[in-house]
Amino acid sequence: MVSRELSPARTWRLPRRIFARDVERLRLPQRVRAAIQTQEDRTERLIGWLQLGIVLLFGTLYAISPKTAPHSMQIQPVPIALGIYLTLTLVRIAWAYAGRLPNWAVALSSVVDMALLMALIWWFHIQYSQPPSFYLKAPTLLYVFIFISLRALRFDARFVVWSGLVAAVGWLLMVAYVIYADPHDSMITRNYVEYLTSNSILIGAEFDKIISILVVSIVLGVALTRGRNLLVRSVSEGMAAQELSRFFAPQIAQRIKGAEQAIEAGSAEVCDAAILNLDLRGFTRLAETESPQAVLALLGEYQALVVPIVQAHGGSIDKYLGDGIMASFGATQQSAAYAAEALAALEAVIAEAERWRGEREAAGRPAPRVNGAVATGPVLFGAVGTDKRLEITVIGDAVNLSAKLEKHNKRVGSLALATAEAYELACSQGFERRPAHRPLPGEAVAGVGQPVDLVQLS
Structure with missing residues (x-):
């Protein structure tokens, strides 16, 4: 099966017998085609249950309604x-649940449905002892x-048109x-009365x-074609949005989705927030000595450990900066x-990270x-950013x-710091x-012009 997209230079080479729907399948990514096929499979099961409901309804109506056919008839159609x-x-229902119903089976089921109906109508003139023209009424x-x-x-026009053609040919x-x-x-008459x-x-x-x-x-x-x-566009855009949402914090993805107007570069709002920065100490030196695979595996473990804790405390991941993670609370x-929430998240991260570090040390891995x-x-x-590329972030x-302050941890020998202002507010x-x-008043922090009152949390 062809899975790559069709380039304009190759499209003209397609055989004329390929339908537009086949071209659609060739152009769509495999995951989108799989999602559409899943919807079609569910629809086939729904159709089966609806057919079961219809036959049970008609059977019930037939059982309770007065019979108009002659009682002498031995065969009741x-x-x-x-x-x-x-x-x-x-x-059909069992087949639909056991596996995918092939197209030929779907088309054949339409033929069987119409054939049964036409046979039942045809039998009316025998059942009521009338000429064949009787059943046309x-x-x-x-x-x-x-x-x-x-x-x-x-949502497949082919089967609808096929069912109509089968019915029209049957009645003809x-x-x-x-x-x-x-x-x-x-x-044959021309008199309508x-x-x-x-x-x-009346042939007409x-x-x-x-007709x-x-x-x-x-x-x-x-x-149905429309x-x-x-449907294809909805599935494609829905899956694209689902994939893109993985690049944003859930809260940001929800705000983008629910925005009343298009988000443009420069649109912003001022709010009070707490900013949390996390980092792996000594990661640069470790990255120089370990293999790329080991470094990426370490980052994957670290992020999988830290991010859920931050999110569980209400934090929103703003960005990943190599081994650094920046999150905001309240923005x-x-x-x-x-x-x-920010300080509770920081303490929980440090506690869990120390446990994780102990496990890695016991296993002889970098910790x-x-x-x-x-x-x-x-x-x-x-x-x-620009109209072509935007980034949602916090600035201040x-x-x-x-x-x-995250870098200042190394200077004071701590793992978690907060400004005294943030601590008191928390x-x-x-x-x-x-x-x-432990309070740390008047700390000289690199890059900050005046002393900062801090609190060491661990």
Whole structure:
């Protein structure tokens, strides 16, 4: 099967027999085609259950309704037809659940449906001892539209048009049989009143039925073609959005999705937030001595360990900076306890990272420490970049200070730092003040012009 996309230079080489739908399948990525096929498989099961509901409904109505056929008839066609239809429907449902229903089976089921219906209608003239033209008046013909509409559930115009063609050909054969059974054309009339009040045949009326079946099938086919295009686009865009959302924090993805207007570069809002920066200590030196595979494996473990903890405390991952992780609290989603959440997340990360480090040391693998820092203050939360490439981020003094404090951990021999301002704010928001939290007043932090009051959390 061809899986690569068709380039403009190669498209003209396609055989003329390939349908547009086949070209669509060639152009779509495999995962999108698989998602559409899954929807079609579910639809086939739905159609099977609807058919079962229809046959049970008709069977119930037949059982409770007064019988109009002569009691002397030994063969009752309706129970026979319903029994066959019920059996085939159960087989169809079992097949749909056991595996993918092939296209030939779907097309054949339409032929069987119409054949059963036409056979039932044909039997009416024998059942009621009337000439063959009698069954042309049967309102049971309207059931063909039920079978055609069932095929519309699949969003595949081919099967709808096929069902309509089968029904039209079937009725044409029924009309031809009536004419053949009356070689002298004594039943054919041009009088509409006579046609309605007797067993006479009005050829134009029968062609009206056939044309109606074909027109309804074609209209449904056109509608389904448009609907299928929307389905393909919806599935493609939905999967693309799902994949792209992995590149954003869940809160940011939700805000982008729910934005009233298109997000443009420079659009931003000011909010109070806590910024958390995390880093693997000594990672640069480790990356120089370990293999790329080992380095990437370490980063994968570290990020898989840290990110869920941050998110569980309400944090939003802003960006990955190599071995660094920057998260915000209260920026992407408002929170009355953003500072407390940030400090609680920092302590939880450090505790879990120390456990992880112990496991790696016991296994004889490189075991760097994780350190982090929190700063709070007003930040700008918004989009930066160009119309072609945007990035949602936070900007402000708290962002820069948090990054500098993370590096300051090494200087003071700590793993987790916070500004005294962030610490006091967090305590007022419910963070637990403990004796192990050590004040560090007047710290000279590299890159900061004036001393900063800090609190060492670990």
